[in-house]
Amino acid sequence: MNLAALLTSAGINIIVCVVLFSLYSILRKQPSNVNVYFGRRLATRSSTNVDISLERFVPSPTWVMKACDTTQDELLNIGGLDAVAFNRMIIFSIRVFSVAAIICNILVLPVNYYADHRMHTDIPFESLEAFTIENVKEGSRWLWAHCLALYIITLTACCLLYCEYKSITNLRLAHFTELPPKPSHFTILVRGIPWSSEESYCEAVRKFFTFYHASTYLSHQIVYKSGSVQKLKDDAGYICKMFGDGVGQTCKPSMCMVQCYFCGGTNNFKIISSREIDSIHSRTGFRDMHLVARQKECAAAFVFFKSRYAALMAARNLQASNPMLWVTEQAPEPCDVYWSNLCIPYRQLWLRKIFTWGVSTTFMIVFLAPVTFVQGLTQPEKLEKMFPFLTEILKTKFMVQLVSGYLPSAILVLFLIGVGPVMMLLSAVEGPISRSGKKKSACCKVVYFTIWNVFFVNVFTGSIISQLSVFTSITELPAQLAKAVPAQVTFFTTYVLSSGWASLAFEIIQPFPLFCNMFQRLVLCSGKDSYNGTLTFPYHTEVPRILLFGFLGFTCSILAPLILPFLLFYFFLAYLVYRNQIINVYITKYDGGGQLWPIAHTTSIFSLLVAQVIALGVFGLKRSTVAAGFTIPLLIGTVLFNQYCRQRFLPVFKNNAAQVLIDMDHRDETFRRMEEIYHQLHSAYCQFNNTSPPQSECFSYSGDISERVQSLHTPKDLETGKKIMQPEMSWPIVRR
Known part of the structure; x- marks a missing residue:
């Protein structure tokens, strides 16, 4: 794929985003759509402030200002600690990839582009491989730039992860102690x-x-x-x-x-x-x-x-x-109890977990078929062999750019739509006793599924199986990933555009509730408040998407820095969109107490380790022993940092502290509130x-x-x- 094909994909997604965001700014002002775009405010009987003047037919960015002006305390009161933890994931991504984008585009990208000492004249039609680490020759002394960038990104990510983990832990303790007795x-x-x-x-x-x-x-x-x-x-x-x-x-x-x-x-x-x-x-x-x-x-x-x-x-x-x-x-909590699973015999739970694990693994294996099909679309020459009738169509330069730059990632996004509901169903079968536990279990399954299928399966299907011999030893894995990942960076970049930018546009427009509302009003001729859908935030699909893009950012940052600006724009847009949805649309029926943050922390550490392993393999292939030697301490330090965070913060998310509980009991006994609590239990x-x-x-x-x-x-x-x-x-x- 060349730069023109990437720009074609970016242009299509930009047009889709501009149209849908403009349409949203108009639709949200219509009184007939109040129950679609202000469901949470209607449920809490707060004012929606819908403009009924002629200005409601003109696009305006007022919702952006309201999303930015909302403080963290207000977000905590509206969406609970889960909403705050999700918002901190996006803020963490913005901060770490801002540093990565600055360092890699100033230091690494010029090294990748000019490393072969060739004259680059026709930049728009330049192959994207010219911007990756593949363009660096073996034994190049400039590989120290990639090692230095990897150190800066890792240290920045670890410092930010520690600060965020500490902040959310303190919020959880305050949320636990300062609220009325539960x-x-x-x-x-x-x-x-x-x-x-x-x-x-x-x-x-x-x-x-x-x-x-x-x-x-x-x-x-x-x-x-x-x-x-x-x-x-x-x-x-x-x-x-x-x-x-x-x-x-x-x-x-x-x-x-x-x-x-x-x-x-x-x-x-x-x-x-x-x-x-x-x-x-x-x-x-x-x-x-x-x-x-x-x-x-x-x-x-x-x-x-x-x-x-x-x-x-x-x-x-x-x-x-x-x-x-x-x-x-x-x-x-009473509002969080998943009543239908309480009657499951306890002896069945381990069988249910084995069953859901087996079904999830089978589903991941079956999903290899659409991923392989998508990888075939990224190579037009193979597509012509499979479908000869497309030969004439693929002769057009624009069609080649469209097929190789936009269509594969768009098709993969369509296939992934059904993953969330399937994993939610499997998590319910697993037997959790709480609805937040069910959503957390589904979130973990979707994270594993998307990282495996979007990253590893695409890498091995697109590069190793078709070009290289499959590795026979685990020690060969870094070298094989070092060869395969740079070749697939262009696909990951287009996937960020299709699954990231476009998904946010469809998230804010709410097409399904909007269609239901219009159908009931126009076809069924129902009353004013005909659609009363109560939506809860889909953490089990949105958290894995944020973490997947973070994974792609860490693993591709020094290999192909060109992906970072697209990722950074996605996280900025996600910050505005999701805050708007939490404030106006989604209703908080229960609060998991920020239990999603340990998943984000673990996934970020895993992303850093995979990025370091790939970098180690790249430095080995490029015969840079100094860069490879400096990467090994970075791996060890990341593992030790993760172990420290698990010992320092994770127990707070698993158990309540006896010291805190005893202090709360003494406080309630002092103020003679125990009898009142007993009456409410x-x-x-x-x-x-x-x-x-x-x-x-x-x-x-x-x-x-x-x-x-x-x-x-x-x-x-x-x-x-x-x-x-x-x-x-x-x-x-x-x-x-």
Whole structure:
């Protein structure tokens, strides 16, 4: 590929970006699109400030100014710590690649271009290989420039990574301590509860924790089967019971508030007749309801403790001699719980992980086919052999530039669209207990997938398989990468244009929600607020894209510095676009506490190591022993730096500090807020928000209240129990 083909690809993407960004600045001003481009503000009932004058039909950069003016504290309040961590990834990339672009384009690029001592006259039609390290002759003394640039980039990246890791760790600690008390601090999730034919899971949990954690145990809540199939069965049984009891024939409907007996939460209002309630209670004994409840119990429960430290110790310690029974871990936040996975038997989890690993690996292998096809497009001469009818078309210089410079990367981007949903599905099958955990797992899978297929598979498919013999030893890997990567740098540059610039333009325009909104308004003739899609930020696709471009930047910086300006422009544009989307579009339903940053740190370190290994191989091929010798200490120093960061910062993201928890417990006890926290715990983890859970006699609470509630046996006594409990704990009873 020559420079003209690269400029053709850049020109096409620039035109697409200009058109879509201009269109966005107009569409966002239209009152009919408020629910598409201001979904978060509508959800929080804040002002959207939509202009209704004639200026709303003229493109304007006002959204850029608003995105720049938003402070980090405002971003933290809007999108949570995950949004701040994602924003810091982009800022880190901007800073490190600004340094890399300055150093490499001033120091390395002239060395690459003039190293062969040839006269370069026709620069636009110059092959891009003239700008890469391939143009440097063997034994050249100018390779010290590449080694020096590699040192500067590595030291800059490590310093920035350390500062960012420290900053986000402090934000996480402040986010943990300064906010109001969270229910998850006092709660653990217990799975692998042993089954017994003599007692229910609820009774087993109560006996176990009142005996082994008598001084700290507060109460517990059993998890019930709540899948889609189970809900359909419950609804069908409920309707059959209504018709079987003759409900609703002559009764006068009355408004009743259906409340959750176990969870303590208040559900939606439902119209239930008084005769319906009396009929069901008269025909259904309490013992029958208890049997039904036992059938719907899962071997999992939320257990509440009287202090944060007690919950932490219970979550960390091994509860039984059999590690597969009474398995405990810290509970996620109530809004973050992934309820459908809580009923998965604990013994199945390792099988599910093996299954998802196998499917992910198979998917990566199957994806070799489209990558190989894309690599065929980068070589027009091979494309003519495969498709002879394209011979006449490829004689045109513009078509050759279009096919080799734009089409391959655009096709690969289309193939990669389905990777995110597939990995999200596999992560859900894996069995995470939280939605943030599911998204984090999907993010890791997509990172591995994209780096492997976009970088390594393209490198080996495009260069090694077709030109070189496949290496037979791991020691040959640096040399083979040193030969293959510079040959594929041009493809990576066009991929940045297609997958980077264009993807940001489509991200801000939101084509699918916009189409749904227009379809409902124009075709279905719906009302003003017809489209009410609530979108959450797709971290599982956007974080891997940022990290992939960072990987390409590190590995190609000294090999082909021409990629750095394109990358730098992408990160600047991403900074504006993603901040705008977090502020206006995406709704934050849960916060993972910045757990995405360790993934970014590890991927950046891996990128640096791969770049150094490739540089070591290049210096070896160019017979520069001095440059190769100086690269080895850089590899060792990077590994040691990563190990230090893992020891210094990573434990904060995995566990809560006992010192911090004890201080928080003392503070709440001093201000006498513990009783208020206890009252809110049980209702926080309300599993049944729209439907009532099964009724049973299991309602465990330590102290006198527990004894009084367990003595209830009849529906009449249940009403009495509700009155007994009402003054101390507002956990009402579910009635169907």
